[in-house]
Amino acid sequence: MEITGLFAGKPQPFGPRKSPSSIVKASQKHLRVLTNGAVEDEQGDKKLHGGPQMALHQYAQESYLTLQEAFPSIADKLQFGSIGENISAAKMNENNVYIGDIYQIGEVSVQVSSPRAPCSRINQRYGIKKVDLFILEQGITGWYLRVLQEGTINVGDKITLEHRDDQAVSVKDLMHMSKTPKGISYTRQQLEHAATLETLSPEWQGKLKRILKRL
Template sequence: MIIQALYAGKPQAFGPRQKPSSIIKTPHDQLTIELDGALEDEQGNKKLHGGPEMALHQYSLESYAVLQKRFPEIADKLTPGSIGENISAPDMNDENVYIGDTYEIGDVVIQVNSPRAPCVKINQRYKTKNVDVFVAQKGITGWYFRVLETGTIKVGDQMKLVHRLQNTKSVKDIIRLVRDKDKDLHARLIAAEIPALAKEWVSKLKKF
């Protein structure tokens, strides 16, 4: 997979309460990747975003098409980069990306560790209700990476899948298991043992 676009943002007043947020990002030709994320990408709320377990976010290009079909009135706003991701690349989605998938991008090594938990800022971003609910229901949240090796990534770089865990789950599988709390209890406990899964999502899977 070839990186088509990279995005980063700075905190700015956002939403009805005008609290700092970095969901609005701009295109960058390259990003400097550190353990906490891209140097160029500062977080407005460090309690909920960023850090080693949410260092980088990728959103599927295919998911934008799904959103455009469901919300045609804002189709022109539902464009790559608008939901707050850092990385855009083709042929990757919540069904074919798995927890623990490890990618090399030049010298940089990153590992998928969790879905994104959609929040109300997505609705505020598009000035439309229930976008966050739809994203969660459809399991098109995108995913977070942790950084294993730091360095610089550029538009046009290849994302090379170098390792996939055995007995892992797709990003969409994890979302489904967390949402269906009264079903597949055994499957939830098994998924909670995936070694690469972020602790926050391990806790969600074990919460009955």
């Protein structure tokens, strides 16, 4: 696996309310990665994006093909980097990437912390409704990375899986668990296990614990 694309952006007025967003990103040859994110990348809303638990966002390349098939009218807009990710690489997706995975990318060591919860910014980005809902239903959300070792990553850098827990939960399963009990069913034991993963971001631990209280 290797990086085939890197992307970063600055906040700009976006959407009907012209509130600041950095979902529109430009291609980069390299990113200088710190604990809170890439130096070249800034967040429009720091309460919802960025920070140690969401330092970098990666999106699966094959998910763009799924979106192009589902929304042919905007297929030309569904290009790598357009959904707001920082990292693009082949052969990685929500089924084979797991919460807590540690990857070495160039000088940088990162760990998968959570799925990305899709929002209405995605619909505004492409000018069509319900793309976010489709992403949610299909579990093709991409994932956030926390930074364990700072440094620089470059297009072409190898991505090496350094560690995976024996009882790890995939990004897709974790995303679907957040919809329990609305159409997706997981056992209480599975939910309890996921909610107590030390490598899962506190926000997502809280989401699963709230679901458990309702069961």
